[in-house]
Structure formats: C-alpha cells, structure tokens
Amino acid sequence: MTAKAKSGKRDPEEERFLEKYKAGAYARPSVTVDLVILTVLDNDLKVLLVQRNEHPFKGRWALPGGFVRVSDDRKDQGEDLDAAARRELEEETGLSKETAGDFFLEQVRTFGRPGRDPRMRVISVAYYALVRSTLVPLIRAGGDALVARWFSVAELADAALAFDHAEIVDATLVKARADLDRSSIAFELVPETFTIQELRGVHEAIRGEALDPGNFRKKFLRMIEDGHIEAARGKRATASKPASVYRFARSPV
C-alpha cells in the first residue's frame, strides 16, 4: 500500500533535483548473488557446487552465483535481486521455468565481511533454492564449461569451500530447518504425487535425524484434515507393501 505510494507523483522541485543529481559520490562494492541449491537424493540432503576454474580459489568448490546487473540509468536501474538469483539458477542448472516449472527461491541473508573476496569488496546476497529430485537428471553444468556436482551435507566438512561459502551453507541449513516447521518447503522437494514416507524422508534429510513413522503419519493426517493435502490416485510400488500417494493441495481450505 504505502510502499506503492512512493512511486506516485513527485513534486516539481524534487523532479529538478533528480535531473541534476550526480551519482557515485561514495565508493561502491560489487554485489553478487550466491545460490545454495538443495535437493534430497537417496534420503540425503545435497548441495550443488561448481568447481572454480579461475583465481582466486582456483580448483576449489564454490556456490554458484554471479554479479547482480545494475545501472544508474534512471529509467532502467537493472535487475531485481530475486531476478538475478533466478537468472543464475537457470544459467547454472540449465533448467528453465518452461522445462521444469517454478522453483522455490528465497533470500537467506547477506554476507559482506571485508576480505571475503581477496580481489575486491564484494557483498553477496545469499539465496536458497529447492529442486525436486525428479529434475536432477535434467541438470547440466552451466554455460561457462563449469564442472558441477552434488555434495551431501556430510561431505561438505572436508570440501574446503571457496570464500566464506561454508558459512553461507551453514546459515542456509539453519534457516531451512526453521522453515520446515513453519512453511511448506518440504513439498517443494517431493514429486508431484508422493507417499507419506517420501515426505518423511525429506523431513529426515533436512533435519538430519530419524522420525517415528507412526507419529509422522499422525501429523500428516492432520494436514489432510486441514485441507493442505489430498489423496491422489494410484499406489507407489515399494520394497514391500505398496503405499498410497497424495498431492499437495494448491488451495488449502
């Protein structure tokens, strides 16, 4: 509401002020977006990393990311932060909205410690993205002939990530675990239709601990009563008894 009011009419004096305003009185940092792209594969939470083929940290694994495109042109100041994150996500994975639908993408926090990039002052807005494991086979490394690989969270301790990317991943995992309780992020990591156990597997992978199947089921059944989930047709073959499948309800009652 009020946020939009500001784009309304301006008084003529302010208009004249803007005309002759000269930007750039202060030194400016570079601003990037870094992506923590998560999926759950084999009941394991994994992060997509790319191998750097330039200095600094040449050869080390790092989060995909890139510069936010900006300009001081008053008519076109460049892309939004969210748009930059989405663009990088598409560039790095090769998945587009058209081929793979929409992605969950949300800001984590901004990292700007001096010295985190030895080249220059870089402030990085970290985002995390959730990608269904069904899409993982479609992913190809990004355009810059990059080598990309999924790392399970346990592997990260030994990976010696570039920059402060280990810290960014840690902060993301904390946030993802908190979001798991309050929002519906688990549904972003499960196929269109899914079994209760598949959903439990996602919860277990993110929380990093086993959950009681019976108790999880009960909480799940409550979600059905609340209209967040509905039964879907068919059964899923498993190693034993086939399981019922469900679907996330777009319009919770």
Next chain:
Amino acid sequence: MTAKAKSGKRDPEEERFLEKYKAGAYARPSVTVDLVILTVLDNDLKVLLVQRNEHPFKGRWALPGGFVRVSDDRKDQGEDLDAAARRELEEETGLSKETAGDFFLEQVRTFGRPGRDPRMRVISVAYYALVRSTLVPLIRAGGDALVARWFSVAELADAALAFDHAEIVDATLVKARADLDRSSIAFELVPETFTIQELRGVHEAIRGEALDPGNFRKKFLRMIEDGHIEAARGKRATASKPASVYRFARSPV
C-alpha cells in the same frame, strides 16, 4: 572452521593473479544499511523515524541509515555490514556502547528493487535493533540536524514513508514476531530487572494482541525452572499489589 581455512596460505600463482587483478569490470550499486529501531513504550511497539531534509522524499519520514563504507584496497576493504549498522545506530541515536551497553542488532533482509531510490541503484541491507525504553530519554537526534520521532506501529499506515521503507518495516515486524517465539528478544526490551507483567507487556506489544496473564505466568515459571530467568531482589510498586522482579540469567543452566 572451513570458513577460516580460506584465509590460510595461498599458492603463489594465485598471489600473482591477485596482484594484477583490476577490479570494477562490472557496474556497481550503492549499498546502504537501513535501521528499524524498535522499542516498547507505554505498552506500544514503536519505530524510530527521521525526517528527510533533502530530496528525494524531502520532508517525508524514513528509516535511519547510510552508506556502507567500502574500498577496494586489498589490505582494508572497509567496514563489515554489522559494523556499519552499529555505527549508524550510534550516530542516529547518540547512544554508544559505553553509555548504554550493547544493543540487539540483527539482519532482517536485503532490499534491492530497481527504482526504489530514484537517484541511483541502491541496495539496502535492513537491520533491526532493540532499545530498552529506559534508554529512550537519552536519545538525541543524529548529527545531521535530523528531526527524529518515535512512531507507534499503528501510526505508520498514515505516515507515507519514503522509499520502500514501509515494506522494510513490515518485513521486520514479521521477523520480530517469529523471533519472539524462538529466541529471547523480549528481554532486550525490558529493564535490567523486570516484573512478569512488564515482560508480558513486551510480548503483547510485539504480537499486537492481549495474552492471558495466568497462562503467560505459567510459561514464564517454566523459564525459571530452565534457568533462563532468576528472581531478583526487591519489589516493583504498581497501581495495586507490588510485583516481584526477576532478572535474565546470563548463563542458562
């Protein structure tokens, strides 16, 4: 751990690379910090705003804030984001760590929509700060001859804040309410020693709804058992029966 590994030794080739690296191949945005300074006064959640005396939005109310000081000097890239926020907080309120102790200060989110500042591309890292109401009388407007005023949250709807600051405040309130359940931010808004009702008042102000005194007390007593709070000496005079006072335990058992 791993985050620190990066500042270790670098190979000589990388060192040479950095020596001849020229920064600034990409256009850069200005980066600022904006502060949502909160207090609870008269059982009401309030935000400190300053009146702009320059274009754009001259005369309108805005969040205090300012540019992050940066440099590409490899030895000194400037100040950290947290440090910038803390510096602005001290500048705008006149309170220093020495006179008023430490403040709660935490990042909210980063706002970078193109056009949010009509002068140039500005990306702003929003922080929120909590200030005990006991310190409020000490606050004097910042150095730039600024007019500052506390606005209760209800008043904000009519205030027509500058830039996208209304959006920033909204996001902050959502975060503060979430933090209220999970961390101990309420203790940051209450005097050194406090009564149960004073603490409840802070919760009510942040959540914007009344809480049952009896039930709140029970939850509170559980915090005592957990060692988060301990009884303090003395009583607080009230309109009726004097109330016991408590103290936040620095070292929860």
Next chain:
DNA sequence: GCAAAAGTGTTTAATTTACACCCATGC
C-alpha cells in the same frame, strides 16, 4: 513362509487454552 515396510492403536506426558478465584495493596 518370511522379511520389510505400510499402516493402526495405545498410553503417558507435556503443553495450550479458557476460566474462576483468592490476596495484598493504595486510595
């Protein structure tokens, strides 16, 4: 038949919510 996982039920404790009510003090 048997292992394995789906699915159901039970029991206990902890927590939430909605109240009723007593008590000490200032005026």
Next chain:
DNA sequence: GCATGGGTGTAAATTAAACACTTTTGC
C-alpha cells in the same frame, strides 16, 4: 472498604513422544 492488578488453581483439549502390534506385499 473496595477497586485493581498480582498471584494461584483447575479442568478440558490438543499435541508430542514412545512403542507395540497388525496387514499386505515381493521374493
């Protein structure tokens, strides 16, 4: 004494946690 808010108690409902048990499939 009496209004006010501090402080206590109770009872129902919901949720969390632990765990035993039954059912249905693949092999």
